[in-house]
Amino acid sequence: MREVICLKVNYEGCALCDATWGSYYRTLEGSKLFFCCSICADAFENMIRRVREEKAWNRVDAVEISGNYSMGRTCSATSGSDEVRYFFKHENGTITEFKIL
């Protein structure tokens, strides 16, 4: 049986900002995710890559995000039974600040 890979996100709209405008999709961690625009998708993808690097995880199962562009975003992510809380900011999709909490 093949393992079903699916990244869970907490927003119904754009996986990064929850907006429902736009029509941009990108497949990340095996899931086809909805984003309002390519900048949000870049930020989300770079954020996931950073979490995997920091934690040496080979996959991320779920991400929960709160906050916004100007305040920055506080998140938690899980991989199996492992969990991490962190804060990040981005500029045009590039991560400019990242802190494990």
Added chain:
Amino acid sequence: MNPVSLCPVCLISEPSLKELSAHLVERAGQSDPGHIMWLNRNVTSKKLDTDGLSSKFSEIMRYSDLKRWFVDIFVRRFFGEPAHRFIRLMQKPTKELLAGYAIEHHHFLKQWVKSCAYILAKTDSEEVAQYEMENMSTEYFGWNGLPSHHEYLLQMGEAAGISREQILNSKPLGKTEDSIALWRKIARESHWLLILSAMHPLELIANKRIRKYGGTYGYFDPSILSDGSIPEAAARFLYQGYSADQSHSEDALEFISRYSQELDMVEECQEIFLASVDAFDLYLLARIERGDLLKGKL
């Protein structure tokens, strides 16, 4: 001239608010980041169809007193709850924040006088021309034997720990550059009344009456002018804006209100102001970012 609607993101003109809404819905549907971010910040992050957006947009544009409409939009955006992060930090500013302010604002002021000069060059109104000449002088060259605001700004930077050469030789941060690009485009391409509507209401930022207009905070806590928590030169700079910008911004609102009705340009003036407010929001974040970059270096 028929009244038109201006897109607050790309500044193209549409014949009506309905068609402008259709344009925004179309550009958002194509996942254009600029149009989506503007909708998120100014209208709603929940997707609407053209009719839905058009009716929400008309609500935003509705006014009984046009001057008050400008004030309300501005106060809600920067002084509402929660107030803009720069405003919150300015209540008790650090020397890094004041230095960051000095560097980025130097670049802002360079564009500011150019925008004023464009208004002056394009207008035939004697009173507006007079207003701009006085404004350029007080902001950049000095007036009635007093140093200019720009000079006071440099002195604030020096007192906060950066030299005037550092300020004058600095490059603006990306956010400042992006904001200035919009103001430059408006200055070059737009009618003088639109340039005026984009620029001068921004001076409301330092208006003494912000709290009376419903702001949760003023631009800064007035006690910092005298309690010794900031350098004297910073207090002097802040006091200049505090006392002078009040009349500037309110005279400008008077011009906008009168000329926009005379020239049938009310809606355009509102929309270009919305575009400018968004750029100003980003620019204020640049002042914070610059302050953060200076941490441990002053």
